[in-house]
Amino acid sequence: MDIRFKSIKGMNDILPPESNIWINLEHLLREHFFMAGFREIRTPILEYFELFVRGIGEGTDIVEKEMYSFKDKDGEMITLRPEGTAPVVRAIIEHNFLKHDGICRFFYLGPMFRYERPQKGRLRQFHQFGAEVFGIQDGSIDGELIFLGVSLLNKLGVQERDFITKVNSLGCIECRKGFRESLVVFLNKSKDSFCDDCKRRILTNPLRVLDCKNDSCRALTQDAPCTVDYLCEGCSKHFDEVKRALKCFEIKYEIDSRLVRGLDYYSRTTFEIQITNNLLGSQNTVIAGGRYNSLFKDFVGEDYPAIGFAGGIERLLEVIDKKLIEPKEKLRVSFMSDLASFDVRDVLVVQKLREAGIEVEVDLATKSYKSKFKRADRNQSTFAIIKGEDEKKGGYYTVKDLRLSINSEDKQFRIKPEELCNEILRRKEIEWS
RNA sequence: GUGAGUGUAGCUCAACUGGUCAGAGCACCGGACUGUGGCUCCGGUUGUUGGGGGUUCGAGUCCCCUCACUCACCCCA
Structure with missing residues (x-):
């Protein structure tokens, strides 16, 4: 590219x-x-x-x-x-x-x-x-x-x-006048030994000579008058x-x-x-x-x-x-579906989850569910909610707890739309060892 | 504005003094796994080696120019 x-x-x-x-x-x-x-x-x-x-x-x-x-x-x-x-x-x-x-x-x-x-x-x-x-x-x-x-x-x-x-x-301003005069007098005593920048500064802005990082200039101003002595x-x-x-x-x-x-x-x-x-x-x-x-x-x-x-x-x-200042871990959920199965009732469910403080990524892409799962995993989603062909027919969602290992019994379950949000919130508290 | 260093796949980096050197790991995509991730295994994609010119039989490798980035000076938060 x-x-x-x-x-x-x-x-x-x-x-x-x-x-x-x-x-x-x-x-x-x-x-x-x-x-x-x-x-x-x-x-x-x-x-x-x-x-x-x-x-x-x-x-x-x-x-x-x-x-x-x-x-x-x-x-x-x-x-x-x-x-x-x-x-x-x-x-x-x-x-x-x-x-x-x-x-x-x-x-x-x-x-x-x-x-x-x-x-x-x-x-x-x-x-x-x-x-x-x-x-x-x-x-x-x-x-x-x-x-x-x-x-x-x-x-x-x-x-x-x-x-x-x-x-x-x-x-x-008044103290600075006096200080400035003494400083210029002091600087002029050895003005030829300063770096080029400082030579210029003596004329334009003598205070800045004190600020020079050059070691030899610093040495020259070692005993320069101090602002605090002229207050x-x-x-x-x-x-x-x-x-x-x-x-x-x-x-x-x-x-x-x-x-x-x-x-x-x-x-x-x-x-x-x-x-x-x-x-x-x-x-x-x-x-x-x-x-x-x-x-x-x-x-x-x-x-x-x-x-x-x-x-x-x-x-x-x-x-x-x-x-x-690292971001707090939020509860994240992947909602997997496709355009043949997804409808406005699902939108309402997604909105409800989001209002409950759950981060929901909706994945409707025309890809395999396998790839949607991979993506959910990469996102570090805690749950996957599936609304595919079967779920549409049966009027339920399939929820999978992605924190659990593959052979765990409780890992995947079906749930009615109206119970989904509370169930997610309930299960997020469960710590699986 | 001045000076120094670096510049190879999305990322991190290899390639001895110019001669199969265009690679590895990660990432990504796909398969093993019939809508179901992580682990493992197998396979695949990716680059005009920042750009241009030159030297040479031959350059990522040397020279010049240019661009970009980084660091330092200057100055400042």
Whole structure:
């Protein structure tokens, strides 16, 4: 067979049985957030280009080269969302949620798009979940939100020893000015020794030099100034609150002064949960977030308390204990018949079974009953219900319990249509040894 | 955008330095089993060896181009 069409690079099909795992993971994520008082928000996948330029930052890689943007038929530039925070903020402002209730907790779940070279833990269409809290200024909520992320990993069976929580504070715009100046001075002292990327970063985005993975650059920035040393009184107090909250929640964490984050809107707290057991290769961050009070400035002209995080579902799937989200075994039944024997009364019986929570596959194909049985077996059906020529004449169904060995007496029996459903339900409870 | 690796039946993989090498297992279909599965046995189907070009008497095997996938850099969830 020649394959004429393939999926777009970095955009994968999620097929059974894998899709069942997704359904269950999504369900578990929703439960996790609901139980913490969050409500789901679903924003469109397309937004105006400008939203992300303003929201994420003009100089960022995401905006500069990774967005799927195109002109709509009316000439408007629109973009496939590359992340979830900006759309959520847009939505709650647009619908005046904050005027109605100053404190809101939301979560979202869905596909995001970035034009990148795919590799392990990185796709062009990928899926993120995220949580955002609006209206709470003090550091306790930062700690609580980090706890929400950590406890999610716990719930999903990720071992305590396999991840690390890193926390930092970038300070507000004011603190960052001072820090930035000192950092640039420090970096310029040895600017010729940095890698080419870092030389460029010193000019464009000096904070990112701290983030460089290059060992020699890391060594050079060993004694670089730390953001936390430049915090103003307010930011410093806030960071203390965060640390106190983390202690209350008994979260193990380390302060990482290199944690600067790539998106422009962050201020004060930033955090990241990284997987340390190498299951994710180099894309080892599963959950990351931070405070972004100043994002609101771009949208409504003034700051508003806001903090959130996002997590990658594909990355999560690589590291979690799949047993915890494996689909539950359902009672499955194969209804075997053929077009000469099957009629509307059988349809009603099938519907009744399905309403009783039994999964019924109807097999009317013009094939041998032998092949229908084979298929039932492959499907792991518990029962086969047969409505063939004989059953039609006699007005009954033949039921076969497929769990039993071939010479068992009770294996196959006839039953009246009106008794079928209850009998199936009754027999499913019987455990044959 | 840069670099490295891989590309053989639906799946997992064989085929020594180019010479019956186009194969095995699983899967699938059929039969043994007169509408009745699993186990066993028997039989059968499947590929333009990713695509194109070149070297050669001869290429899955060597060379070039191209495409796809994977990993890494970059960046990020």
